[in-house]
Amino acid sequence: LLRIRELEEQHRNLLDNAPLIIFRLDPETGELSFLNRHAERLLGVPVAEALRTPGFLAEAHADPEGVMCFEDAVARARLGAPSSSYEARLRRRGGDAITARGTVYPLVSDRGRVVAIEGVLADVSTEHAARTRLIQVDRLSTLGTLAAGVAHEINNPAAFILLGLDMLDRLLRGPNVRMEGAAASSASELLQELRDSIKRIVDIVRDLKLFASPPQPEGSRRTLTDANRTVESALSLTRGQIIERAQIVKNLSEVPPVLMEDGRLGQVIVNLLVNAAQAIQKPSSKLEAREQTVTVETRSDGETVEIVVTDTGAGIAEENLPRIWAPFFTTKGPEVGTGLGLSISREIIERAGGTIVAESPAPGSDPPGGARFVISLPAAGRAEEATPSVSPVPRLVSKRARVLVVEDEASLARALSEQLGRVHQVSVAPSADAAMGMLAGGQRFDVVLCDLRMPGMSGDVFYTHIRESDPALAQGFIFMTGVGFGADVERFLASSGRPLLEKPFSAEDALSAIAEVVSSNRAAAPGSGA
Known part of the structure; x- marks a missing residue:
């Protein structure tokens, strides 16, 4: 008898400490008759409370789809039929929901009668988050491919429009067209505004493609990159996300160019700007939005170029500061962030011979809060030295080609x-x-x-x-x-x-x-x- 009790105790300890929610249901009522202790640790609900709560497991499923999958599996088990496993979100008392993979199966006697329904729920939150992030990374890669196609489809008609505007400008200046001074001036200004608008469309498509394209292999060619122009491009892509939460402040100084893989600096700045916007709670009024800021600065001492992005948002917890550079680390949900942005950003900057550091609270903030990211890159030389002189190109040749x-x-x-x-x-x-x-x-x-x-x-x-x-x-x-x-x-x-x-x-x-x-x-x- 003592040996039997020891085996029962070992069996219960095994069930209670298994990293799974293990349960048994009464096949007649569908109510819980057994629940292991790990369920209490995972869901935050005492086992005794769960056992006396009607429909506890169904209610623990956070979404209607999950409840439907669970109830369907139980109904099939009552008939003695197994069912496929399913994934669903489970509520946690005092915490965020987890993702679990559930399996429900019948216990059938030798006579074919269902004597119990058992099941397990395994916490697969980490696996689910990693899978979601990989899907997002794949979507980003797909976006780069689509952006290339979109660029081709936009740039061809844009080229025609730009040439057409040149033709229209020439016609309006022709000897057969008479326009008064004010009308001629208005027409000229309108044509220039149309040219600028077309170029802005093209620039946005180009910036989107560069941001979404995959990193180049080690040793690929680096080009002279204008930090201020890159900041402007990044702001054009993120302006919509920022202005609904905060004011944009730009303090761009004259800085030398830097050597970067094409488009990579823009990718880093876009990531920092998006993070800055997401760190600021969405305001309930325009007045609240005016009280928050996202600031971008550029500066240089001649040897290095610094790009600084500062926000007045929630900031980064002290214990998380060392962890933000780790791949897949994020304090956002998987539907918002992949946890890869800062890891990739640091790799890009370090491959260019630079550094990127994070500070929270932002220095000088009052009250203390927000975050500041500082990118430091080696200067490639003064801007006027970096731009090679170009011999004048002859506009006309002596003979029609x-x-x-x-x-x-x-x-x-x-x-x-x-x-x-x-x-x-x-x-x-x-x-x-x-x-x-x-x-x-x-x-x-x-x-x-x-x-x-x-x-x-x-x-x-x-x-x-x-x-x-x-x-x-x-x-x-x-x-x-x-x-x-x-x-x-x-x-x-x-x-x-x-x-x-x-x-x-x-x-x-x-x-x-x-x-x-x-x-x-x-x-x-x-x-x-x-």
């Missing part, structure tokens, strides 16, 4: 033809295949203005064919693209050595590029005397 425009967007091709046709002899091909046919038919050209991304044969494949069959014509290629630089495009352009026009561009940009290519090729031609 024969230009082939290879562009699948009909409206853009037509606008280019009309604008460039003022200076050069222009032909248009709607695809690389059509251009190949024109060349095979004996047509000759000095310059080929070719889109990189087209249905069918792409611009880089077209160029490769021409380089093999007509190396001289290959030296006349100028590429156009509505998509930001990617690794493949960058490698191709580096190997080809051909110039690139990023859409949208003005007619003057295209004419300058054509003039430079024609002049360079003529100077290099045999017998040119160069």
Whole structure:
């Protein structure tokens, strides 16, 4: 008898200390007849209270979908049938809900009668949060891919609109149009505002693509980055989130450029700005929003460039300050944050030879509160030294050049033809295949203005064919693209050595590029005397 009691005690200890909620239900009433002690530790409800509470486990499920899954599993078990496991949120007394995976099954006697219903609920909150964050990371990667496509679809019509505005401006200034002084001034201002608006749309799409694109591999090329321009771009992406909670304060000083992977500094600043906005409780009135601030500053001592983001929000608990850089650490719910932003931000900054530190409460805050993040990066040199001097590009050449425009967007091709046709002899091909046919038919050209991304044969494949069959014509290629630089495009352009026009561009940009290519090729031609 003593041995039996010892085994019973061991069995109960095993059940009570298992890291699971283990329960038994009466098959007739569906009420609890057993609940282990771990349920008390996990849910915060004493076992005795749970056992005398009708429908306790159903009520412990936080969402209607969870209640439905639990009740369906119990109903199937009453019939002697097993059911698939399910995931649901469980309420915790005095704490946040947890995610649990539930399994309910019948205990069937030798005679086939259901004598009890048992089940387990395992806490899978960590697994669920990690899975949710990985899904968000995958969505971010997908966003980068979609942004590239959106950039192409936006930049092509934007290029047409920009060229169209140039055409309209030229028409309005023509000899056959008479406008009074005030009307002419208003028209000119309107055209400029339209140009600026188009460029702002393009800038936002470009910034979104850079922010969402994946990090480049170790050792990838770094470029001179304007910290102030990057701050402005980051603010354009996050302004909507910030202004509903706080005022934006900018204190941007003249600072030297820094060397960063393309777009990465913007990614870091966007992350800090979003965090700053989320740290401030959403106000109930505009007056409350005016009392809160998100401040961005830039400063430099000539050796380093500092970017400082300060908020007047809830701040960071002292015990959490060392942990905020750890991957997947977050004090937000998985639906708000991935817990990866600050970890990735620190990696980006450190790879650029810099540091990023967090302070909370923010120094100088009264009353103490908020948080301050300071990015420190090595300066690449004074701005005027970092910008290489460019020789003046000849706007016109002494002879009309024969230009082939290879562009699948009909409206853009037509606008280019009309604008460039003022200076050069222009032909248009709607695809690389059509251009190949024109060349095979004996047509000759000095310059080929070719889109990189087209249905069918792409611009880089077209160029490769021409380089093999007509190396001289290959030296006349100028590429156009509505998509930001990617690794493949960058490698191709580096190997080809051909110039690139990023859409949208003005007619003057295209004419300058054509003039430079024609002049360079003529100077290099045999017998040119160069």
